Amino acid sequence: MKVMIINGSPRKNGATAYLLHKIEANLSARGTEVIFYNLSEQKMSMCNGCCICYKTGHCIHNDSAEEISKQIREVDGLIIGSSTIASNVPGILKTFIDRGHFVIEQLLSDKYSLCVATYENYGGQTTLKILKSLTTLSGSLLSGAIALKIPFNSDYSLNKTIDKIAQKYSAKLYKDISTKRKYRMQKIKQFFVINIGLKPFILQKGDSYKAIQERWRELGLLAKPAKPANDQASQR
Numbered sequence: 001m002k003v004m005i006i007n008g009s010p011r012k013n014g015a016t017a018y019l020l021h022k023i024e025a026n027l028s029a030r031g032t033e034v035i036f037y038n039l040s041e042q043k044m045s046m047c048n049g050c051c052i053c054y055k056t057g058h059c060i061h062n063d064s065a066e067e068i069s070k071q072i073r074e075v076d077g078l079i080i081g082s083s084t085i086a087s088n089v090p091g092i093l094k095t096f097i098d099r100g101h102f103v104i105e106q107l108l109s110d111k112y113s114l115c116v117a118t119y120e121n122y123g124g125q126t127t128l129k130i131l132k133s134l135t136t137l138s139g140s141l142l143s144g145a146i147a148l149k150i151p152f153n154s155d156y157s158l159n160k161t162i163d164k165i166a167q168k169y170s171a172k173l174y175k176d177i178s179t180k181r182k183y184r185m186q187k188i189k190q191f192f193v194i195n196i197g198l199k200p201f202i203l204q205k206g207d208s209y210k211a212i213q214e215r216w217r218e219l220g221l222l223a224k225p226a227k228p229a230n231d232q233a234s235q236r
Helices: 015-029 064-072 091-099 124-137 160-179 184-204 206-219 229-234
Strands: 002-007 033-038 077-082 112-119 141-149
Touching (some): 015 033
Parallel strands (some): 002 077
């Protein structure tokens, strides 16, 4: 089992990172291979909206965002953590969301996710809602969602609630991945998002979304193109 943890806070030693590392320790103790990234340590250019990746399958910027996105394809679960700034995700996390090939590419198809938001005063639920929307619209099955109110720059080691939360949600994510839990209501919602919201849009884009269409065929979300009649005859 392989799980990636992304700390989307600009602080690599803050409350978000502390909780995420506690979850990491619990997963590692169960034998899970964990990859941990602090986005603050990565080199990422901002998305310029050129949409070339939809045609070619890769961004014009060859940087950490591209490498992390490629690695996400190989994991079983993804944990995204965010601090709350102005009732929203930090700018560094928004940059990664824009660059990460998430929704249109269905990057998290059939993977399991855990969303974590920390906040001190207000806006934590708004941040959490953004993360939940991102992961589920990207094809993930949401295993859990945490919004933890915690004083800024406090001694996190004294907060026993963090340990309990880390144990509870790491165990749930581990079990969900191990048993391949179905989450049928989430699957039904994703079916409508894919077939009514995304598929018609992607198909009408034609060759400008060539890489997206190939990705969807790999996932079984689009039918493979029929072979020309002369090719079928030659195989008989």
